[in-house]
Amino acid sequence: MSSFITALSKKGISLGLLVILWQLFASQMKPFILPGPLETLDAVIAYLGDPAFYHALYRTLLKLVISMVCVLLLGGGLGLAIGLRPRWKPYVEPVMDMMQSVPPIAWLGIAIIWFGLTDTPSIFIIVLSTTPVLYTNLYEGFVDIDSKLIRMAKVFQIPRGKVIRRIILPSLRNYLKSGMITAAGLGWKLAVMAELLTSVDGIGGLLSDARTNLDTRKVFALALFMAVIWNMIKLLLAFLFRGKTSSPSHFHS
Structure with missing residues (x-):
């Protein structure tokens, strides 16, 4: 304490x-250039009393949640599959390298052409840009798993499913947690950026309006909201993936 x-x-x-x-x-x-804390606080209070702010926050969080579910399924699934079957890695690695090397702004341009000025471009660039983060984290987790435990499991002919449940998944928990927090942090910023550039509903849309109206107080207020909300998201993810990672010494059910 x-x-x-x-x-x-x-x-x-x-x-x-x-x-x-x-x-x-x-x-x-x-104040037009750099509003002080009190001026920014006034804008914060104004947003807290505006229902449009809560609607915008909901829209941005919804995109982030949808994107993170996709990333967990795609990046997590691929990381687990390649960890269990390393010989597939040369087939997946070039795709991950391409997804990671292309700037999100380029993916956003493509997404706008394909999907128009909708919510889909935000989800599209978040998934493409953050999937390699989770994939890499999980694969690195496989590399660090104690090989002696795996060999011991083979010697005692432990079923594959039990090895995955008792050794592999517990050993990957911290890597999954780290990967999801990093991916969500990047995804949160990308969601706002995409909304800002497409002017669709969300925190980024409010930023676009504040920029258009040259209201620096609102820009700073929204930046503060984004920092606070991200810390809340980070705490939530840490809670969801809580637990100590330890190598088991037995395999009984």
């Missing part, structure tokens, strides 16, 4: 110093 309080106090000090620096810089500039 004391360590938690200490960590929390350190974060509070860091954020406090950041706010002080922010105010110092803002006091030397026009």
